[in-house]
Amino acid sequence: MEYDLTKRKAQILRAVVETYVKGGEPVGSKYIAQNVMPNCSPATIRNEMADLEALGYLEQPHTSAGRVPSELGYRFYVDCLAGEYKKTKAETELMSERLRGKQHELDKILAEASRLAGSMTNYTAIAVRPRADMTKIIRFEVMYFDSRNLVLVMLSGSGAAKTRNLRLPFDVLPTDAAHLANTLNTFIAGHTLEEITLPLMMQAEEEMGSEARLLSVAMKEIYSGMEEQGGGEIKVDGVDRLLSYPEFSDVGKLRGLLGAIENKDGILDTISHLEGDELGVVIGKENLSDNMSDSTLVVKKIKKDGKVVGAIGIIGPCRMDYANVMATVDALAESVGKMISTELRMLESPKDK
Amino acid sequence: MEYDLTKRKAQILRAVVETYVKGGEPVGSKYIAQNVMPNCSPATIRNEMADLEALGYLEQPHTSAGRVPSELGYRFYVDCLAGEYKKTKAETELMSERLRGKQHELDKILAEASRLAGSMTNYTAIAVRPRADMTKIIRFEVMYFDSRNLVLVMLSGSGAAKTRNLRLPFDVLPTDAAHLANTLNTFIAGHTLEEITLPLMMQAEEEMGSEARLLSVAMKEIYSGMEEQGGGEIKVDGVDRLLSYPEFSDVGKLRGLLGAIENKDGILDTISHLEGDELGVVIGKENLSDNMSDSTLVVKKIKKDGKVVGAIGIIGPCRMDYANVMATVDALAESVGKMISTELRMLESPKDK
DNA sequence: ATTAGCACTCGAACAAAAAGAGTGCTAAAA
């Protein structure tokens, strides 16, 4: 993306964004001239601002008000910021510290990190977990509960385990459970849904012999487990903080945003459409969900061994303290990334609760 | 609870509640005289209303406004309603129908029922799941993922399964996994946390021989799994619907309520303090959480074999369509109760990991 | 290219007045 703004225009735009973000009120030429560029007169600033408005970077709420950044304006600001928003080393250290040793499960770590991000920035935070890919199950286990109930455990290639209760309309023996597990591991494990053909099933049934009906009950659950749609999960923290911001005192907007957060699909979509590993900043109408067209999402994916294992992010109004939020999300995501790659050592350290 | 109101006072109070609930505006004597009690003059109603106010059932927003029910007024109304709020058989049937066959896991059934309750009443719905009791694990299973990763499966007496990933700082063989499972089933299964004594552990370690370190990793996870506190879970549906109600355009109140919903502790407390199996209606300051003191919670526990396995409920402003909400929640909870007693043998749905 | 000066616009804040709804009280009626 190329922006050809003169240095001075860029400086003014930046000043407008920062001032408006802080104060929440449209900023006028006088203010800029006095506080930011003392060697220019208000009139000069006015001219420049008029230009910036014509170029689409600024907007005017009404004729006699100051200027406010447009979404493009924010976009420019954010793009300019890229690279220089990082937290200091000390702060990063501190965050890592507050995260460390708290939890051992990825879920919990993500939740804690997002909680932290939320409370540090005073915006609403989300923790995202991609949906477990159960497309290919590499191993089955069957546990005997009682004569009419078994528990089926499915292990995916990524290490995610899923359990399913099998309620049977007939009695079985513990040996049947083992037999079932065996059969599943022999014929079904390692295949995707499409690869499970009729001949394969017939072989498996033959293997089960008289207990073929048990197999069919299990297969039903396996199918539903593998098919199960519904994407990842989002944990939200601090929705109430949205209400701190005047932009959401508009009931309609707030309602839309709450809906979007609850719906989660739009957010997941947006995140999954993000390219690259870098911090993503999705401003206003850049969001895929219409209901989020007045909000900004700052999010960073967390990778482990090259695979995305989650993300943490912040949701707030477009008028957002970008520098702080970006730095915080970035640093926390970084911390989490480091934590989960050094987890081996953690397991050895004494448990603290 | 005894209320000694004359029949007429009761009738007026009831009329005020219903009118106010519907219209959202204070109701005056004239309205009642014309639409509800045509054989009384406004003056008579006024006198009665003054009495009702003195008794604490009604309130006046300001001198020259109509009357509004106090929380006590709502309480009276709800208590009077008890018994006559039920949905018709046909409606109940319909709801059961919409629930049936959708899902097989208790979690999902509860979520679906609450979702339904929310959309039928246009309030915010919650689905509550008590925490899985992992106090006693009756069976273990260990799955081999790779040489440094195992998956531990724990099965509780109630049929809930929980999985845990074991990351190892050393290499193991598939036979070690089986060995570990064996040892756990022999020495640990069937015991509560307190019953696992040092001698027991030593026996187990001896059994594991050279792979005792594997046991200690597993035990750490088992402990954390069994100890894991944090009460039930609440799934919320339709927070955005809160915004339909003018009482929550007060930012402070809305904020408090959102906080309370997110916090969930207050709600869980309130629910667990409810006595009996009947429909619970918690009005305003009856709520344990201060943040809910302007809201009403209508909730019904769902039991299975005498054990509470969940609850569904509705949250809204005190000015709520009690008859409809109570009937809906009651009927849906009833439906769920019936469903799980005919379709599910095992109490808990599996916990995915 | 910049700046000073000025007329102009438009919202915010305030005040005063008018409208309307509902009450409480008193005295008459049932």
Add this chain to the structure above:
DNA sequence: TTTTAGCACTCTTTTTGTTCGAGTGCTAAT
């Protein structure tokens, strides 16, 4: 004794008008 009509009173809501001030755009001078 209970009910009702009548009336003065209170308090909110809405309307209308006015002022104030911030900030702009434009023009002419620097």
